[in-house]
Amino acid sequence: MADTESMKTQARAVVIGGGVTGCSILYHLAKMGWTDSVLLERRELTSGSSWHAAGNLFVLTSPNNVSALQKYTFELYPKLAEESGQDCGFFAPGGLNLARTEDQYTALKMARSRGKRLGVEAEFISFEEAREHAPLLNTDPLHAVMYEPM
Numbered sequence: 183m184a185d186t187e188s189m190k191t192q193a194r195a196v197v198i199g200g201g202v203t204g205c206s207i208l209y210h211l212a213k214m215g216w217t218d219s220v221l222l223e224r225r226e227l228t229s230g231s232s233w234h235a236a237g238n239l240f241v242l243t244s245p246n247n248v249s250a251l252q253k254y255t256f257e258l259y260p261k262l263a264e265e266s267g268q269d270c271g272f273f274a275p276g277g278l279n280l281a282r283t284e285d286q287y288t289a290l291k292m293a294r295s296r297g298k299r300l301g302v303e304a305e306f307i308s309f310e311e312a313r314e315h316a317p318l319l320n321t322d323p324l325h326a327v328m329y330e331p332m
């Protein structure tokens with residue numbers, strides 16, 4: 183009862199939903215100095231879609247603003263571990279983009295150009311190098327492989 187009486191009834195910001203979106207909003211509000219904020223979760227933190235996510239993060243995607251957001255996220259996760267002292271299990275093995283046809287190769291070249299504008303690295307690598315990254319990869323039907331470190 184005493185707890186309820188002392189419970190706050192107002193806050194500068196009330197975030198509803200403790201999935202990755204709500205938690206991220208609360209985190210960034212706090213970073214901006216909005217410490218008088220509260221997050222309301224009806225069940226358990228991250229018990230919604232966020233619980234199911236495989237946790238894959240790929241940066242070179244479309245549209246460009248999503249790529250920029252993904253890049254920001256990629257750079258944020260290692261800092262979270264530093265800030266909180268808790269390892270959030272983030273690791274970055276990089277990604278391989280596979281082209282089986284000339285058209286797909288052209289599409290990857292366009293993606294790489296977009297990446298350059300956004301500061302996202304990507305490079306074409308040999309099939310041998312690709313197999314070093316992914317030993318089970320069958321490169322026989324492939325036309326080209328692009329490696330994305332993020």
Ligand SMILES: Cc1cc2nc3c(=O)[nH]c(=O)nc-3n(C[C@H](O)[C@H](O)[C@H](O)COP(=O)(O)OP(=O)(O)OC[C@H]3O[C@@H](n4cnc5c(N)ncnc54)[C@H](O)[C@@H]3O)c2cc1C
Nearest residue numbers: 199200201202203223224229230231232234235236237238
């Ligand atoms: C099987 C699966 C695999 C996925 N894999 C990936 C992946 O590899 N990479 C990737 O980037 N994305 C992936 N996703 C997508 C990703 O999980 C979602 O985009 C993300 O989790 C959405 O987060 P959210 O915070 O918006 O929603 P949620 O995580 O669903 O959070 C919403 C929260 O709000 C709460 N809530 C709702 N209504 C109220 C209310 N009225 N009051 C209080 N609380 C409320 C819910 O209980 C819930 O906890 C995957 C999704 C699924 C289902």
